[in-house]
Every structure is written in structure tokens, then in C-alpha cells.
Amino acid sequence: MxxxxxxxxxxxxxxxxxxxxxxxxxxxxxxxxxxxxxxxxxxxxxxxxxxxxxxxxxxxxxxxxxxxxxxxxxxxxxxxxxxxxxxxxxxxxxxxxxxxxxxxxxxxxxxxxAPLASPQETSLIREGEAAPNAPCAVLGPGTGLGLGLLVSHANDLNVLPTEGGHAGFSPRTEEESAVATFLRAEYGFASWERVLSGQGLLNIYRALCLADGTPWPEYSPEKITEEALTHPGSRSARTVQLFCSALGAFAGDVAVMSGARGGIYLGGGILPKIQALLRESDFEARFIHHDPMTDYVASIPVWLILSDxxxxxxxxxxxxxxxx
Known part of the structure; x- marks a missing residue:
């Protein structure tokens, strides 16, 4: 051996x-x-x-x-x-x-x-100063919306799994309110996971179709992200913009609720494919805007995990x- x-x-x-x-x-x-x-x-x-x-x-x-x-x-x-x-x-x-x-x-x-990934396997989304020994949060939209916390203890890291993706979605704009209304009609409850996941992309697109009075074209999540990348003025681009903005709001909420001043890691299979759109979106503005805790959140760095x-x-x- x-x-x-x-x-x-x-x-x-x-x-x-x-x-x-x-x-x-x-x-x-x-x-x-x-x-x-x-x-x-x-x-x-x-x-x-x-x-x-x-x-x-x-x-x-x-x-x-x-x-x-x-x-x-x-x-x-x-x-x-x-x-x-x-x-x-x-x-x-x-x-x-x-x-x-x-x-x-x-x-x-x-x-x-997440913290074991090499520098080549992560990309800095927003700069900040990680507080030593403070909790970190790892969240990721994919098939569902995962959320886990990392807590420093006795020179090691303990993992605290959560079901935070199933917490209630909190819309901040009229368009997001329309999405929430659609989700409540469709499922009875509007959760973050029903916005921030592969199915969430479909839900957002369907809600926008309903608001615009146009038929749903039976797109897949992959079709939505592909069209968003190649056609900036499309409904798919609006869908991904809302998705990224909502992700910023959710990540900021997580930071405030968990005290994750050690940093936020974004994982899952969707985000690496739309990294350019994530950076161009309102993700950072929505992440920071948590009055009266804006200064608290503004100090927290955010990384994107690129590798599987x-x-x-x-x-x-x-x-x-x-x-x-």
C-alpha cells in the first residue's frame, strides 16, 4: 500500500x-x-x-x-x-x-x-475582502438550486447543508412580480429554486410570454441561454438578465442571513456557460443593494466556480x- x-x-x-x-x-x-x-x-x-x-x-x-x-x-x-x-x-x-x-x-x-478549487478553476466576479474565519456560502443553480454553508471550526471546515433554495422568492421589480404571480398560479408557491434553476429559466420565459401575450415556443434551458448569448434583444436575453439579477438578490440575502463574510461561491452547471452575461447583468448591483446593510454586503467577494x-x-x- x-x-x-x-x-x-x-x-x-x-x-x-x-x-x-x-x-x-x-x-x-x-x-x-x-x-x-x-x-x-x-x-x-x-x-x-x-x-x-x-x-x-x-x-x-x-x-x-x-x-x-x-x-x-x-x-x-x-x-x-x-x-x-x-x-x-x-x-x-x-x-x-x-x-x-x-x-x-x-x-x-x-x-x-469550492475553496479547494485551484485559481484556474475559479473566476472573481466581484472583489472584496474576505473576513478571516467567517462563514462562506456556496450556492448554485443547476437542475435545482443548492445552498451550503462552510463554517470554520478547530482548524477545519464544517459543511452545513441547507434547503435554502426552497425559501420564498422575493421579487424586487414589476417584471419579477409578474414572474412571482405566474409561479404562484402554476405551483401554489414561488420559491427561489423555481426562478434560479434550469426549470427556473423556463418559468421566467413562460411568464414573460404570458405578460407579452405571445405563445410559449417550448424552448429548453439550453436554447434560452444559447439565444441569449447570440441575440441580445431577444426574450431569451431578457430571461437571462432577470435570472442573473435575481441571483444577485438571492446571493445578497444569503450573505446577510448567514453572515457569509468569508465570501460567496457560485457553482452549478448554468453559470459558467453564461459568464459573460452574468458580468454584464445587474448581478452585482442587486447583490450589494441591501439597505441598511449595503456596506456590510459590499465588502464580500464573490467567485464563480468554472470546473466540475x-x-x-x-x-x-x-x-x-x-x-x-
Missing amino acids: SAETTYLVADIGGTNARFAIARGNSREGFVLEQIQRLKNQDFEHLHDAAKTYLEGCSGAHPERGCFAVAGPVNPGLIQLTNSSWSFEPRELGRHLGLKHLLPVNDFAAQARG TAPLLGAAALAEKGDL
Whole structure:
């Protein structure tokens, strides 16, 4: 066995599972090796996919692991969201030859991995001065809207998973109020996630169509972001502008409510693709404007996570620690 500890880490979604061997530690950083993406549909069970991955790996067999999964993590059997896969962590760990396997929610791993990302994997959205040992917040619109907090404790970082994406959406403009009205009519409750997610892009676009008296063209989220990038005067561009503005307001709310003066990290799969539009939008103005706490928020830096390795890095740190 190698003198350096290695960990089996995975980021498991509803469609794909990414595996890697992580080497290193939280203090000096981790190196991800032998990264491989497998399609869920090619395997009946998660243990089949994980076993196939390990059998193809070279080097010492890892003794510990952490699997970040898309879905709630509770004691006992874990069922993935949007997947037929389920597993019991202790049983799966034994099946894979691991002494310990820690299951965590995928956004908990994303949150823990955010500060471990290299400078090349992040982009500064707004400058500020991070307060030492203050909490950080990690939020990200993707399939849903994830929100996690990082709290410094005993020379380590503890992850506090939340369901903050399901808090009530707070519109600040007439157009946003129209979106909120649409969401309440459609769902009965207007949450931030129903604005700040892939489905949120569709909801905003549909609300604008209704307000404009035009038919809904059955766009996908990808179609909306693509058209927004290439046609600045389009309804898709209005949709993304409202999306980015609302994101700024939500991030500012999170900063005030959580005391996240250590900084805000923006993750998820949508934002790297629209980084140029995010920078041109009212994100920063809406993030800062929290009277009478504007000066408080204005000191907080915001970074955009560009790489998809953060959940794997976070899983490595959590495997090393053994819990959240």
C-alpha cells in the first residue's frame, strides 16, 4: 500500500456517475487521478458501476471513500433522485473493499470543494475582502438550486447543508412580480429554486410570454441561454438578465442571513456557460443593494466556480474527515 492515503470519490447524478482516486489532504490539497465518467443506464446497480471503475484502476486500492449523490442522504437505504439506483452505504463499502464509505448530498460535496478549487478553476466576479474565519456560502443553480454553508471550526471546515433554495422568492421589480404571480398560479408557491434553476429559466420565459401575450415556443434551458448569448434583444436575453439579477438578490440575502463574510461561491452547471452575461447583468448591483446593510454586503467577494471537479475535491476532503 502506498504511504500516501488515497480515497475513492464519486459524484453521482441521475444520468452520469464520475469516479476518481483522490490523493493528498485538505491542508495541502488533493490531486484527482484516473477520473472516469460512466453512464448510469449501462449498469443495473451503483455497485456494478463502482466495481467496474475500481477494476480498471491502477495503484493501491483505496481504503476510504465518499460518494456525493443527487438526492437526500438519510440513515439506511439511499435512493438517488431521478435514478433507479439505491444503496446502503455500509453494504456498498464492504462490496467495494472499503473500510469506510461516507454518503453525502452532492451539494455538500460541492460546498466543501469550492475553496479547494485551484485559481484556474475559479473566476472573481466581484472583489472584496474576505473576513478571516467567517462563514462562506456556496450556492448554485443547476437542475435545482443548492445552498451550503462552510463554517470554520478547530482548524477545519464544517459543511452545513441547507434547503435554502426552497425559501420564498422575493421579487424586487414589476417584471419579477409578474414572474412571482405566474409561479404562484402554476405551483401554489414561488420559491427561489423555481426562478434560479434550469426549470427556473423556463418559468421566467413562460411568464414573460404570458405578460407579452405571445405563445410559449417550448424552448429548453439550453436554447434560452444559447439565444441569449447570440441575440441580445431577444426574450431569451431578457430571461437571462432577470435570472442573473435575481441571483444577485438571492446571493445578497444569503450573505446577510448567514453572515457569509468569508465570501460567496457560485457553482452549478448554468453559470459558467453564461459568464459573460452574468458580468454584464445587474448581478452585482442587486447583490450589494441591501439597505441598511449595503456596506456590510459590499465588502464580500464573490467567485464563480468554472470546473466540475469541486464535488470530487469536496468528497475527498469529507472522506478524509469521515463526516460533514
